[in-house]
Amino acid sequence: MKIHNISTENSILNSFIAEMRDVNIQKDSMRFRRNIERIGEILGYEMSKTLSYSTSEITTPLGACNMNLIDNNIVLCSILRAGVPLHNGLLNYFDKAENAFISAYRHHKHNPESFEIIVEYLACPSLEGKTLILADPMLATGQSMIATYEALKPFGTAKEVHLVSLIGAPEGVELVNKHFDANAHLWIATIDKKLDKNSYIVPGLGDAGDLAFGQKLQQ
Template sequence: MRVHIADHPLITHKLTVLRDARTPSPVFRQLTEELVTLLAYEATRNVRVAPVQITTPVTTTTGVRIDEPRPIVVPILRAGLGMLEGMVKLLPTAEVGFLGMVRDEQTLQPTTYAERLPADLSDRQCFVLDPMLATGGSLGAAMEFLFARGAQDITAICLLGTPEGIAKIEEQVGDRDVTLVLGARDERLNEHGYIVPGLGDAGDRLYGTV
């Protein structure tokens, strides 16, 4: 498994504003979209492309286009929806699937309550969107769901991650083709399974509901 932690002052600046408890939901949503676009730049570095001939105003030349089958972007509902627009702005030809997961706040274990994905993902590059890699339970379960559909190449984009979450995903996926792209690696999980220093509940802060 490959782990890429972004090291860019714009990302750190935007994360700082996201972390601030005073940041209102509209600003939080806007910054999340901007951050995902920045992270997606790194996450798509190895997206598959095919050569294509084009004609410029001066001559003909060979460029590249996103190859078929198109990559698929999978936000984990509900908080992952707040990352979707920032991702498809950079990768507009991608298809979008959905995976609904919820974490039991007592056991911290995830369950899947909805999905809208192709039955066969065996030749698709999958980009999973999940704002917070905390315990690793939800993201790990989402990856296993995609692997069960035949996925072989998964990249997860998270705003924040913890050492505990990263270690869990690394242990779970083994030598399978997985990349984690994080805006930052935070200190730890607290006793309630929340990221410290973190930014609170990303879904509640995105949509203003508790």
């Protein structure tokens, strides 16, 4: 897998990540969602540099010019619910993409330190020969990404696979790196220090879904 850690170079991206981490700014859920969306736009722009292009002639009011335009047939799939603002950010740039949505969550059987990933809802077009962008803001253990990808396999074999996340842990990055083939890409805004005993990213930012949409009742 090709890993693109955008934070290795300083950019305006740093400001958006800093605001998402800040416990005072986090109180503004609308700003939190908007920052996820803006980071999605940045990651989408960086990703676009690696896609396939062909030349098309464009007619202007004064003549014609040749432009290199994206060839890829893109399917954008986000993991609900925290993935919605990230999905919107990517969709702002890949506005012709088909869309897929999937729910994946941690189910704790006995204690906070052990869980399994449950996939319940899935809506997806054909993936055959297309470019799959799989978006999930937090790449903690990596199990959600893998479970989601496995659930999508009945919909066809994608020509290319791009994973998109805001913040990851080394453990999760390592797991997806082992699971996906060498031609897959991971686009990530930053990679943090570690996972804690409950498999949450440290320093991280907390629960992205709760911060974006409000706290949920645990079942």
